[in-house]
Amino acid sequence: MEKIDGIINNKRVIVKKPELLAPAGDLEKLKIAIMYGADAVFIGGKEFSLRARASNFSINDIKESVRFAKEHNAKVYVTTNIIAHNENLFHLEAYLSDLYSCGVDAIICADPFIIETAKRVVPNLELHLSTQQSTTNSEAINFWFDEGIKRVVLARELSVDEIKAIKSKAKADIEVFIHGGMCVSYSGRCTLSNNMTDRDANRGGCAHSCRWNYRLYANDDEMLSDKLGYYNLSSKDLMAIPFIPDLIESGVDSLKIEGRMKSIHYISTVVGTYRKLIDDYCIDPDHFVLNNLYFDEISKAENRLTSVGALAGKPTENEQLYNVRTEKPTQEFIGIVKGYDEIKQIATIEQRNYFTKGEKVEIYGPGFMKQFLTISEIFDEEFNEIDVARHPRQILKIKIPFKVYPYDIIRKTREL
């Protein structure tokens, strides 16, 4: 087995740092994820991918993604994770060849048809088995390894102890979800959406029927659910911060963040936080303290309730989401930095949400850099001074007395 730690200058350090894998719903998000510290990103092409609305990368976009990623020493994985019906059995060969010539590092797949075709058409393309196969034990992993699967994304039903036990016996590399939305059912084995809406959950159409409101009845028609509320099946989102040290020590190969639909504010905050956490732990694991810093930071991007999922064992009522209407507003994302003129101390930014002069903001960037500011002057592109930034994606100039960089993000400071 690979060595996980070693002694350097009389101090234990982690030598096998797991990959931090982030979602990217479009090219801008991909660049943000990589700039904020993702070692790899996963994206969806227009075909054979789940998450229909977040799967929009054309072959040219994928080429550009790979180019940008390589430049920053990052990897690109493409999801081809549908469970195909007979009508989906065509055009895959050409698509896989295109992906291979784009230079993608791996595809994430679930259907044996896609696995077999890839092995035949692009034998050098790395194959990852999607969580859609809900793989929960080392024998199943080793079955797939023998079929040519390099890495298995584990089911989200596993505790950290189970993950450790699996890792010690699995021949394939192991990828574990650490953050984001969760299926409450075993993934790939749920057809609520198919049954209730005709939308195929295993072919990119999941309607999230598990998140709807239900009433629960006994067989004699007595209503058992709360008279004022509803019965829900849904799960809180996953947030694995407390378990990152254990996961690193277990030697798993990749830690995955879910959320190709999420904003760049979310991606930058979540990726940035886990990047810092992993780096802080690996450099000095024996003196590492899991302080509030990580939790506070990640909560700025979260608008859904989170829990540790199954990582601490079989989920209880605390990991369930019982009232959907508990979303809280996230700390407001108002713009992204496009450039900075050091002489004039003027930043060029792209507006993302309404803000005014006098707004107190936090500017953060890759490497967990943070600075605070009260916005004193706002100009439009022609340097006409304005008081209010109200046009989405308008290019603006604002006075910032310290250096900022492209990809830095500006958000309102949370009122306490």
Next chain:
Amino acid sequence: MLELIVSPTSYNLVENCDLCDAFILGEEQYSLRLAHYFSFEEIVDLMNICKNRKQKIYIAVNKIVHEDELDKIDKYLSKLSGLDIDGIIFGDLGVYNLARKYNLVNKLIYNPETYVTNYESVEFFAKKGIKKVSIAKEITLDDVLLIGSKELIDIDILGHGALNMFHSMRDLVTNYFKFLKDENANKYHNEQLYLIEEIREEKYPILEDQNGTHVFSEKDLCTIKYLDKFIENHIYGIRIDGIFKSDEELINIIEIYRLAINDYRLNKQLYIDKKAKYLENLENIENIRPFYEGFLFKKTIYKGGENGKN
């Protein structure tokens, strides 16, 4: 000819029913969503009875296997390898790997419920040397027949019964009552309840058991009208699932399917002429769960649009 396979509701039913070609038997700790669970001793007894009547026995080892259960499954497969069984139904590929140790691969029947939806996937498992593949219940009749017509391997499908739509490892009924601070939160464990979505009317059975929580379709899939098509397109077996049924209801359903298959065997036209009669007989079974055609004529949407609740 079409094998009539039954997932039974009781020991008694198996003991007394010689109308079907095969039974699916399983123990609670190794299998999922069976109408009735048996002890190992009962399975051995019933096997002897069934063998004398030339009925086959398939053992369900179809649970989703977590790492700490591998030893238990391994030992069980070793035990099964000493019995004269006709097949082992599995849904977790870890079981395939363990079965290799006991030369049981050629008895394996892969039924993961949702995953086998195309003929290429069927071919993949055919090449793995297993006995049979159960194809998903979420594909259309045309797709079922196209897969069958390729004659890649012995194939069976759900013939009559509830569609499982959802399986969570979580105790979603108990968790809810704990959330409501109910003192006896697990009082509905192992009890069949039902759900109604707020803007819909269907009643979906929900059952929490030792494997978590399962949700099912309101109606049973019924395929009595398509048996000729199955036979002519090399679908070799249909399963009649006893879940949510009494012995009596199940026996009545088995009788009607048995008759239909026998009629076809005698004379195809006879079967075709009697389709309406079989349906009427099914409908007349007292307390029978309502039935429908599932996905046979309902093509699911590949990728979602902007529509639908989200």
